[in-house]
Amino acid sequence: MNDPSHHGHHGRCTLVGAGPGDPELLTVKAVKAIQSATVLLVDDLVSEEILQAYARPGARIIHVGKRGGCKSTPQAFIERLMITAVHEGETVVRLKGGDPFIFGRGGEEVEHLREEGIEVRVINGITAGLAAVTSLGVPLTHRDHAQGVVFITGHAKTGHAAAEHPTDWRLLAATARDARLTLVIYMGVSGVAHIQTQLLHGLPGETPVAVIQHASLPQQRHVSTTLSRLPLDLASAGLGSPAVIVVGDVLRGLAAAGLPATRFGT
Structure with missing residues (x-):
């Protein structure tokens, strides 16, 4: 130094x-x-x-x-x-x-x-991951659904060293399932098909997922779906970056309730 x-x-x-x-x-x-x-x-x-x-x-x-x-x-x-x-x-x-x-x-x-x-x-x-779920009236942790939360990037650093240590989405999915964790994925939209395929090795297809774009801003939009339908519904909704992908049981009931997203901070 x-x-x-x-x-x-x-x-x-x-x-x-x-x-x-x-x-x-x-x-x-x-x-x-x-x-x-x-x-x-x-x-x-x-x-x-x-x-x-x-x-x-x-x-x-x-x-x-x-x-x-x-x-x-x-x-x-x-x-x-x-x-x-x-x-x-x-x-x-x-x-x-x-x-x-x-x-x-x-x-x-x-x-x-x-x-x-x-x-x-x-x-x-x-951080956007917290603002995103709060805007939907959903917590990141819940005693009945999630004992913890993982913040992870879907866009890892490029280069030789990064290639040797790619994100093990399969292991992460199994850990999230067994430890009852909410996954909050930043910068994951461009790689959503790969991420979904890997997560399905450890999480059931009916696992709830929400994608929130422009969290906390007037132009905020979101789509509520399941892991099995994630790429399809994301494309249909036309959502892109910047967006946060949230995966986990804390989202259960969001789609069934049929409620519009709550404006964050209002």
Whole structure:
């Protein structure tokens, strides 16, 4: 690690979770951090309303899109921008959708900043998987249906090392069945056919599934289905990214009730 004494920076850096999209779901601490920032590096999924409401006049806003399946700013370039701005004395906020430490690459950014002798503060945000099920009036855990929850990405890191350790969906399905777990799959829409085929090796076809797109936002849509019908019903509904796939018995009764989705936070 580099010696912090070798750096003349007087700025600071905070990773802030912007939540699932609804500006009213920001924490008070997140709002204060955004208001204090002189430089904001903003992910693609962060609501523009948040910037309009809380970014200070004159703050430099840099959009560094990170959306699955689309062209995005290289991670190394984002980290260099953050480090440079801190060395220039700026108050830097890295504004990330959901929570920085749940599939937000916040861990990587903290590691690289600390290697430069920069201390980093992290402010949590409501992760999309939690917002998604809450919007349906459904819990992630329930004493009668689920003793725990697994957050997992359906879009693993590419490269040789990742190929050697692919997600074992069959093992995960068996574990979810035996331990009574809810599965919350992020970035899984593009690989939904493969994921469904593998999960069916350990979970019954009638296992309830919900796919929620744009959780917490006015344009939120969802489809309630079963594991056996997941790819078919997802295609019929026309849902795409960004969306969260939720699998498990906590969803039982959702389709039968025939109720519209509850608007999250209202």
